[in-house]
Amino acid sequence: MERRPGVPRLLREINDRAALELLLASGPLTRGQIGEATGLSKVTASQTLSRLEERGLVEVVGEQAGNRGPNAALYGVVSSSAYVAGLDVGPERVTAAIADIKGDVRARVQVEPGDFAGAAGEGSDGDAAGEGPRGDPVVMVRAALARACRAARVPLSRLDAVTIGTPGVVDPRSGDVRFSFDLPGWHEGVHDALARDLHSHVIIENDVNLAALAERAEGAAVGLDDFVLLWVARGIGMAVMFGGRIHRGRSGSAGEIGYLPVPGVPLADDVRTRPGRPPSLGGGLQTLVSSDAVCELAQQHGFTGATAAECVGAAVAAGIAGERLLDEIASRLALGVASVCVVLDPELVVLAGEVGQAGGEALTTRVEDAVARICPIRPKMVTSTITDAPVLRGAVLAALQHAREAIFAGS
Numbered sequence: 001m002e003r004r005p006g007v008p009r010l011l012r013e014i015n016d017r018a019a020l021e022l023l024l025a026s027g028p029l030t031r032g033q034i035g036e037a038t039g040l041s042k043v044t045a046s047q048t049l050s051r052l053e054e055r056g057l058v059e060v061v062g063e064q065a066g067n068r069g070p071n072a073a074l075y076g077v078v079s080s081s082a083y084v085a086g087l088d089v090g091p092e093r094v095t096a097a098i099a100d101i102k103g104d105v106r107a108r109v110q111v112e113p114g115d116f117a118g119a120a121g122e123g124s125d126g127d128a129a130g131e132g133p134r135g136d137p138v139v140m141v142r143a144a145l146a147r148a149c150r151a152a153r154v155p156l157s158r159l160d161a162v163t164i165g166t167p168g169v170v171d172p173r174s175g176d177v178r179f180s181f182d183l184p185g186w187h188e189g190v191h192d193a194l195a196r197d198l199h200s201h202v203i204i205e206n207d208v209n210l211a212a213l214a215e216r217a218e219g220a221a222v223g224l225d226d227f228v229l230l231w232v233a234r235g236i237g238m239a240v241m242f243g244g245r246i247h248r249g250r251s252g253s254a255g256e257i258g259y260l261p262v263p264g265v266p267l268a269d270d271v272r273t274r275p276g277r278p279p280s281l282g283g284g285l286q287t288l289v290s291s292d293a294v295c296e297l298a299q300q301h302g303f304t305g306a307t308a309a310e311c312v313g314a315a316v317a318a319g320i321a322g323e324r325l326l327d328e329i330a331s332r333l334a335l336g337v338a339s340v341c342v343v344l345d346p347e348l349v350v351l352a353g354e355v356g357q358a359g360g361e362a363l364t365t366r367v368e369d370a371v372a373r374i375c376p377i378r379p380k381m382v383t384s385t386i387t388d389a390p391v392l393r394g395a396v397l398a399a400l401q402h403a404r405e406a407i408f409a410g411s
Contacts, residue, residue, distance in 0.1 A: 086395030107152030210394030258286030
């Protein structure tokens with residue numbers, strides 16, 4: 001029989017990965033529990049744990065009393081074996097979180113525009129004073145990360161992966177932001193500049209896509225491989241999940257539903273990027289459901305608020321008096337949802353974003369009913385259950401996935 005010297009090593013890698021994944025998901029566990037769950041013999045499980053201990057990936061964290069004989073050692077993943085960072089970069093502020101390899105968040109900080117005057121010197125030679133999120137992306141990201149790392153007591157150099165969520169279209173080939181209305185400083189070359197500056201694996205991702213990753217991992221879409229997430233906030237966006245993976249499209253523009261042509265609304269015009277000017281924000285579905293449009297509509301119905309979310313929340317709280325406003329907003333959103341449903345027929349539609357959260361079930365059920373009236377498909381719609389910083393959580397999860405894969409590959 002032909003000998004295959006690579007097979008034993010491959011089996012060891014498979015066993016090590018299986019044990020690590022199990023401990024990350026369900027630990028701490030005893031050697032016997034690990035063997036039972038993975039199908040490994042006692043000897044093989046012991047050898048696997050010894051290798052992982054030697055690499056500093058697992059450690060004994062306690063004991064479990066048994067019916068007979070000595071207590072069994074409990075093994076757990078070493079939290080400090082890797083660290084990751086997630087950032088939510090918006091037009092007004094930057095939020096950063098540091099997590100260990102288990103996914104436990106060690107620190108979370110929010111940096112306002114005025115804070116960058118003092119933060120610019122934190123680990124950077126640049127000057128971002130007064131510029132905030134609209135300034136130099138490298139200076140801004142490093143400053144936010146330096147502050148978060150200091151709060152977490154984790155050296156910046158220990159970050160194994162950094163994921164940054166931004167509004168706008170991200171090119172899936174280069175990893176750069178192709179354009180963003182709110183962040184004009186984010187342009188081609190920023191991704192590589194960040195990777196060089198941070199000496200870490202850097203991922204830039206559309207913010208709505210990251211919210212969908214969080215929803216699938218921990219929210220209303222747990223376990224679903226095919227669903228869409230409709231994000232309604234200052235603007236409108238959509239994330240499409242196919243086969244358990246985000247569908248970005250050839251240019252990264254999949255989900256830019258704001259440009260969807262709808263009856264009675266001018267078409268989006270001149271949306272191409274040109275030097276010195278952003279693409280047009282006017283026309284298409286976004287004209288009907290932007291924050292300004294919803295606030296204007298709310299005022300016509302007797303509701304006021306600084307944001308669309310405040311207006312919608314006031315309508316929900318008003319009961320019967322707010323129903324007409326909610327019906328009108330739902331009918332507008334239904335134009336986009338129906339168009340997506342007749343093309344994709346997803347298992348689930350998740351309504352998210354500040355407006356989606358403010359509307360809750362009252363708005364979600366209205367959109368579902370409105371869609372059923374204008375297309376042959378009645379989608380299953382729910383409100384997002386990730387209420388605390390979904391973009392930031394998705395960024396942390398995306399960074400964790402990369403860091404864990406790197407550990408598994410080296411196991």
